[in-house]
Amino acid sequence: MTTATAIVAGHGLALRRSLLLSKPICASFSARALPPAAHSCLATVAAAAAATPSTRTCRCRSSVSSESSTAETTTDDEEEEGNLDADADTDEEEEVDPLAEVCYLDPEAEAEGIREWELDFCSRPILDARGKKVWELVVCDATLSLQFTRFFPNTSINSVTLRDALASVATSLGVPLPDRARFFRSQMQTIITRACNELGVKAVPSRRCVSLLLWLEERYETVYSRHPGFQRGTKPLLTLDNPFPTNLPENLFGDKWAFVQLPFSAVREEVESLERRYAFGAGLDLDLLGFELDENTLIPGVAVESSRAKPLAAWMNGLEICSMEVDTGRANLILSAGVSTRYVYAGYQKSAATTQEAEAWEAAKKACGGLHFLAIQENLNSDGCVGFWLLLDLPPPPV
Template sequence: MGSIWELDFYSRPILDENQKKVWEVLICESPTDVSANPESLFRFAKYCPSSEVNSGWLRVAINEAVEKAPSPPVRIRFFRRQMNNMITKACTDAGIAVQPSRRILVLYKWLQLRMEEVYPNEPGYQGGTNPSVRLDAPIPQRLPDALESEKWGFVTLNASDFAEMSEWDIGFGEAFPLSMIGIEDSTKIPGILLFSGRALPLAAWMSGLELASLRFDPSLNGRLVLETGATESWVLASTRTPQMQSEASSFEAAKQKASGVHFIGVQSSPESESFAGFWLLQDVVLP
């Protein structure tokens, strides 16, 4: 499997000599397993004048990044829905598959760092926020009947347990090094396990959705909502009893203590020692 990249192309809180917003493309490599070294992940940054903001400029920048990278990506992720057409065309013209996704953990941290340490030192910096265009999220969809799990339950692992994740028997999945988040080995990482006689088809379906996060939403009749892609969400399960709702609330509280880190596992039964699917996730508040 080749590398996956994360991309952002948007204006920054910097004005040029003509008092026009300076744009920038950021490209970085996604970690896909717990053993990845965050310091060795590929990164590329380049400013773009506002007068040249188009898919052609972006395509050239992507090609420049490909030339500098150790290897070309098999896919590029991006999260800004309002830039969908331009980014999709640029990536397609560059011959690279592209997918809207909120799984942009490295890019998210990099943007935060640049907002705090890089842009304020640039000529023409304008303090304050650099808001993105907010678009309404759609109502969570119901899972296809054939993919609903027969049983499910909340579980907890220590952060140190994930050091051996690369040795687990996993069919589909994705992870990232917890060192990137900076949480201690003793931190409790909450998660959910789904059990299904169709575990492999369920895991295969989930693997194509660009999983972002899982959340308990009391306002939606106590449903567990799986966030995927750039905007999509799915009702993964419902908490029908006060005890289940209490466990779901504890799940959310544990996520906050773990910097938003959590996981989803798919197994054929509680007795299984392998996973049809396993994803390490983190809540991210996008700009």
């Protein structure tokens, strides 16, 4: 099977055949001749990723930095005593009071620089003295330098309560209100939007609340499950929507697309240079998320070619893109955005070869801990991107 080499953002990406991206129902393989290059590229992606499985560990727990150690030489007894003290401190940090509320700001963080919050306002699998579910507000920023939680009875769930609580986050921690606040539950959109509007904050429905989602996973284990009112097996009151995908708006169509790959080291470079190189795109804090992949591990992605790449990237930038997946049954590429939007982004001619290619791409993504990307280019063979989005598959939170 013929393959080619494309250049994305200055890095070589091996890709299988380019696919037309005019209409999902009409998409077919590009007829342009492709010079022979590397063979079985997507299979290589899957194999390389499988050989280096992701060991992602969420690094969400907050901790205040201790004083720096001195350069003085210590005796063996002093070193052993220090190790014992460190172990004791670690054990003490691991103990979390399930009844306590969090109000934390990293002393090294620049308060004025925290311009975006992530928030959740929902019930928890905890019953109060009346036998009613407890609600909780959880607020953080993308780096978890800011963390705030507060419990509420179910009788005070409204936009006024939320507005006052959000205002108290700023006053309690001595930080300004943010410009934007992301949230991921569509059912709470009315309350959250109204509360934020009254504070002059833009409410953004988005599943790119990665730090918040991972923190909720941790709180489930360290806080909720240890609470005296915890109800094991309780299903979340407000589950995440996963609607049937709809047709892609006309302004979001590209010309061609291709499965591509980037080494993990190159992905890091793209994320670090995102702000200065591209006007459009979004990254993730890979260190915070705890990705411990080999630098040569190939990360799967999708590259899109468009003759109007800049307008396309601008429109895509407003969607809050969170993930892409392949529906091999319907031979479609699905784009998820916002909190409850799914589009049929592209289609392809279904065959044994294309199904194998799509399955290899999904397998590579899974082997990389769900990490993948979307790149928009003026030409698949160009040496730069107009937009670059780092994406991540995450399971829904347990609450």
